[in-house]
Amino acid sequence: MYLVTDGTYWGERKEESAWCSVVARDPYEGEDLWWSFEKTETTSVYLRCRMELEALGYEILSVTGDGFGGLRQGFWGKPFQMCLVHMERMVIRGTTRKPELEVGEILLALVRSVYDTDLATFERRLNQYIERFRNFLNEKTIHPVSGDWNYTHEELNKAVRSLLRFKKHLFTFEQDRKIPKTSNSLEGHFRHINEILSVHCGLERTHKEKVLHSIFLAGTIAPDQKKLDEIL
Secondary structure, X not given: OEEEEEEEEEOOOOOOOOEEEEEEEEOOOOXXXXXXXXXXXXXXXXXXXXHHHHHOOXXXXXXXXXXXXXXXXXXXXXXXXXXXXHHHHHHHHHHOOOOOOHHHHXXXXXXXXXXXXXXXXXXXXXXHHHHHOHHHHOOEEEOOOOOOEEEOOHHHHHHHXXXXXXXXXXXXXXXXXXXXOOOHHHHHHHHHHHHHHHOOOOOOHHHHHHHHHHHHXXXXXXXXXXXXXXXX
């Protein structure tokens, strides 16, 4: 099966009280295959996810998710598809949704082209973009006292670097057209869960976990005995 996986956080991620639900989902069947409650996403969590799914007999043909390095490490050796929506969001942090400068407008248009182009075309356009705006991107601001420097357009630079870093993972679906391009199936699932939990605001973690177990269980046709024991 083609796996989509991600984590959603409960509470602000920078707060000590925050924790997350990590879920692996079959987007074609709309089935929750695996989930766990963790302090944060880690390589070991995704490795455990992989091992437990494979122990149940699943053959993982690909993994689609965000740019978290631990996800790729946990599923090392499996085709990884960077979620195109997450990639677009990363670039928007540097360009905003309504860029005022041409350099931002073109970069935003470039990342949005990933939905309907191919790797060769995208690489060519990205290289042309970098060559055209190289001097602008390389502008530096030097601190008058310390002499330290930063890129003048640091956020835009980060956006370009993120595209360079993930470009080889943006078109993994070219190997197999059934590989999901985005993790939208799981994100929509998370939104639905948040709507349910908003009705029960103020739940302590133990009670919230029981509600989440029930929701995730409702999204699977084959809960194992361990999951049933945890819930019932």
